[in-house]
Amino acid sequence: MNKKNSHIVSSYPSDPSGHDKRSVWQRLVEPAATITEVCERRQASLVSALLFVLVLTMLTGVVYMGFFSSSPTVGIVLAGADIAIGFTYFLSRTRYYRFAPLLSLIVLALIPIMNVGLETDHSPENLLLLLIWNSLTILLSSAITSFRNTVVFVVVNILTFLLLPVFIPTVSFINMTFPLIFNGVNSLTILVFTQHRNRMEKDRLLEMSRVNQQLQVELSERKKVEEQLAHTALHDPLTDLPNRVLFTDRLRHVMERAKRKKNLLFAVFFLDLDRFKVVNDSMGHNIGDLLLIESAHRLKSCLRNQDTVARFGGDEFVILLEDMEYPTDYKIVADRILQSLRLPADLGGYKVFISVSIGIVLNDARYERGEDILRDADIAMYRAKNQGRNCYEIFDPSMLAGVMTHLELETDLRRALENQEFIVHYQPILNMEARRINGFEALVRWQHPTHGLTAPAEFIPTLEEMGLIVPMGYWVLDEACRQIRAWQVQYPSDPPLTVSVNLSTRQCAQADLVQRIAEILQKNKLDAGSLKLELTESLIVENAVSTSNMLSNLREMGIQVQIDDFGTGYSSLAYLNSLPIDTLKIDRTFISQLGATGSGLEIVRTILALAHGLEMNVIAEGVETDDQLSILLAMGCENVQGFLFAKPVSHQEAGVLLGKSFAALKD
Numbered sequence: 001m002n003k004k005n006s007h008i009v010s011s012y013p014s015d016p017s018g019h020d021k022r023s024v025w026q027r028l029v030e031p032a033a034t035i036t037e038v039c040e041r042r043q044a045s046l047v048s049a050l051l052f053v054l055v056l057t058m059l060t061g062v063v064y065m066g067f068f069s070s071s072p073t074v075g076i077v078l079a080g081a082d083i084a085i086g087f088t089y090f091l092s093r094t095r096y097y098r099f100a101p102l103l104s105l106i107v108l109a110l111i112p113i114m115n116v117g118l119e120t121d122h123s124p125e126n127l128l129l130l131l132i133w134n135s136l137t138i139l140l141s142s143a144i145t146s147f148r149n150t151v152v153f154v155v156v157n158i159l160t161f162l163l164l165p166v167f168i169p170t171v172s173f174i175n176m177t178f179p180l181i182f183n184g185v186n187s188l189t190i191l192v193f194t195q196h197r198n199r200m201e202k203d204r205l206l207e208m209s210r211v212n213q214q215l216q217v218e219l220s221e222r223k224k225v226e227e228q229l230a231h232t233a234l235h236d237p238l239t240d241l242p243n244r245v246l247f248t249d250r251l252r253h254v255m256e257r258a259k260r261k262k263n264l265l266f267a268v269f270f271l272d273l274d275r276f277k278v279v280n281d282s283m284g285h286n287i288g289d290l291l292l293i294e295s296a297h298r299l300k301s302c303l304r305n306q307d308t309v310a311r312f313g314g315d316e317f318v319i320l321l322e323d324m325e326y327p328t329d330y331k332i333v334a335d336r337i338l339q340s341l342r343l344p345a346d347l348g349g350y351k352v353f354i355s356v357s358i359g360i361v362l363n364d365a366r367y368e369r370g371e372d373i374l375r376d377a378d379i380a381m382y383r384a385k386n387q388g389r390n391c392y393e394i395f396d397p398s399m400l401a402g403v404m405t406h407l408e409l410e411t412d413l414r415r416a417l418e419n420q421e422f423i424v425h426y427q428p429i430l431n432m433e434a435r436r437i438n439g440f441e442a443l444v445r446w447q448h449p450t451h452g453l454t455a456p457a458e459f460i461p462t463l464e465e466m467g468l469i470v471p472m473g474y475w476v477l478d479e480a481c482r483q484i485r486a487w488q489v490q491y492p493s494d495p496p497l498t499v500s501v502n503l504s505t506r507q508c509a510q511a512d513l514v515q516r517i518a519e520i521l522q523k524n525k526l527d528a529g530s531l532k533l534e535l536t537e538s539l540i541v542e543n544a545v546s547t548s549n550m551l552s553n554l555r556e557m558g559i560q561v562q563i564d565d566f567g568t569g570y571s572s573l574a575y576l577n578s579l580p581i582d583t584l585k586i587d588r589t590f591i592s593q594l595g596a597t598g599s600g601l602e603i604v605r606t607i608l609a610l611a612h613g614l615e616m617n618v619i620a621e622g623v624e625t626d627d628q629l630s631i632l633l634a635m636g637c638e639n640v641q642g643f644l645f646a647k648p649v650s651h652q653e654a655g656v657l658l659g660k661s662f663a664a665l666k667d
């Protein structure tokens with residue numbers, strides 16, 4: 001047994017002793033093992049079964065002829081045909097089973113021809129007619145079979161049987177019947193075969209439509225994924241707004257249109273959320289994300305459908321206003337945006353206040369490239385930030401000069417930090433009742449190599465923007481603590497001298513702020529009670545939750561917290577009650593209004609009453625005249641700071657002040 005055969009046999013079911021367990025019939029119709037597809041196997045076994053029946057029928061014919069026919073030639077022809085059909089049966093057991101029915105058809109068609117050649121019982125004309133009749137029937141059956149109309153097929157065969165004696169009355173019974181019987185069996189074979197094939201085709205069609213449906217589903221899923229990918233490539237995942245790529249494309253498009261259509265009006269807004277970084281750093285990235293989503297939502301609601309709002313990353317948004325009706329339409333939109341973003345947002349249980357600064361570029365033939373428009377809108381946005389935020393600015397070419405200066409300032413500041421160009425000045429804070437200097441406020445100065453001594457207003461905002469305020473702030477803190485400790489040793493007093501240090505928003509957002517402060521105190525051997533930290537109202541209100549923890553930790557350490565520039569920030573006073581705050585520093589704008597118009601009087605009186613009620617201390621900042629001082633004293637405000645006594649001075653000069661008698665301070 002060769003290898004191939006062994007494979008075939010092994011595919012049949014057998015018991016452990018190796019005996020074939022198949023029935024005789026199964027053995028007769030089992031298709032070739034190489035036919036593996038279930039449908040094909042079924043089809044092949046059906047063909048085998050039918051051909052086997054046909055062989056048996058014909059064999060009966062041979063026997064019948066042997067006994068009853070007057071002429072043995074018909075029997076011989078039949079026997080030959082039977083052998084041929086037998087061959088087709090074996091063919092049907094192989095993978096060439098498809099050819100078996102066709103071959104059997106040919107053999108059957110040949111029977112009458114053979115009869116014509118051998119039969120002597122009848123006239124050649126009748127036999128010719130029989131031949132034509134038989135052939136036509138077979139051809140017709142086959143043709144109809146190919147049309148798959150089985151009913152017509154059966155009718156034709158029955159008609160054939162009924163009509164033959166009418167057309168060929170003289171044909172002998174044997175010659176008439178046997179071809180017809182064979183034809184009938186053959187027709188039956190074809191009929192069953194056809195029906196089976198139809199069923200299979202139906203099955204196949206069903207299978208195909210199922211596969212088709214599946215393909216359809218897969219295709220639509222694939223399309224969805226592709227769309228998703230395309231969407232992701234062009235949109236910001238957090239806010240689902242268009243991203244830079246899509247925005248730039250739309251901008252280019254509108255610029256091209258503007259070239260063709262001269263009166264087309266469009267505008268580009270560059271937006272940056274004010275103090276977003278603080279929210280993000282102090283409240284966590286989740287709240288930051290929520291804020292961005294909320295802002296995106298609000299921005300969208302301020303625009304028409306044809307306008308585009310995109311996110312460029314971080315807290316930067318960009319807007320393209322297309323086809324403005326009037327040249328001033330952008331103002332309406334900008335005002336609407338400012339208004340909308342100003343409203344407090346409820347995010348994850350927090351009330352977050354936010355605003356936005358907007359830079360605007362109006363369409364201008366000068367621009368060849370979208371990037372230039374974006375650059376200028378960005379510059380205008382920076383101007384808006386410098387103008388105090390929460391506003392918009394329209395780009396003007398003169399702003400470029402400002403940008404250059406700003407860039408220079410940034411470079412200079414980096415160098416300043418490296419070269420230690422910062423120094424600390426000290427301004428005394430006095431207690432009029434005790435007639436002594438209670439302590440000093442540490443105020444940073446920049447000893448610029450060419451511009452000279454520079455005030456903090458000129459560089460602190462930029463340092464804050466660059467994040468460099470953090471290292472600088474720690475440096476000031478360290479320096480001030482060191483200095484005050486030295487003075488405490490040199491000028492001992494009870495209570496000892498204190499130092500007030502200003503903290504910026506960025507510094508407060510540092511998670512390790514309290515720890516760093518503790519380290520600095522320890523390093524300089526300064527008692528925590530000698531350090532006072534100054535925070536602005538807005539910083540505290542905007543980050544109420546995060547600062548609350550920090551303030552409590554500071555209070556626990558014994559460090560005092562003062563609110564700087566009190567009265568200029570927020571109207572909400574609720575926080576005063578709930579936070580551990582020790583001192584309010586009345587802003588100097590109110591002090592300056594004390595003497596002249598008197599409008600500051602009521603405010604100062606109210607602040608004093610408030611502080612008194614909350615058991616807080618008060619320091620009046622910016623006392624410049626004797627009048628102001630006497631009004632303050634009359635109202636019971638004993639702690640003062642201002643040019644009336646001393647400007648912020650270098651540590652050497654401050655040392656001199658400490659050495660002076662109190663009465664001599666004003667001289």
Ligand code: C2E
Nearest residue numbers: 443444455456476502503504622623624641642643644648
């Ligand atoms: P501030 O904390 O409110 O400091 C008081 C400011 O008022 C100082 O301005 C001081 O020179 C000025 N001043 C005091 N008395 C008078 C007066 O009688 N009349 C007038 N016209 N002004 C008076 P300075 O030193 O220019 O500081 C400005 C601001 O810069 C400070 O305001 C503070 O917010 C910030 N700053 C200064 N140093 C630092 C620092 O080391 N870190 C941080 N984060 N901010 C600082």
Ligand code: MG
Nearest residue numbers: 441502534564
């Ligand atoms: Mg201050």
Ligand code: MG
Nearest residue numbers: 564565585621
């Ligand atoms: Mg102040």
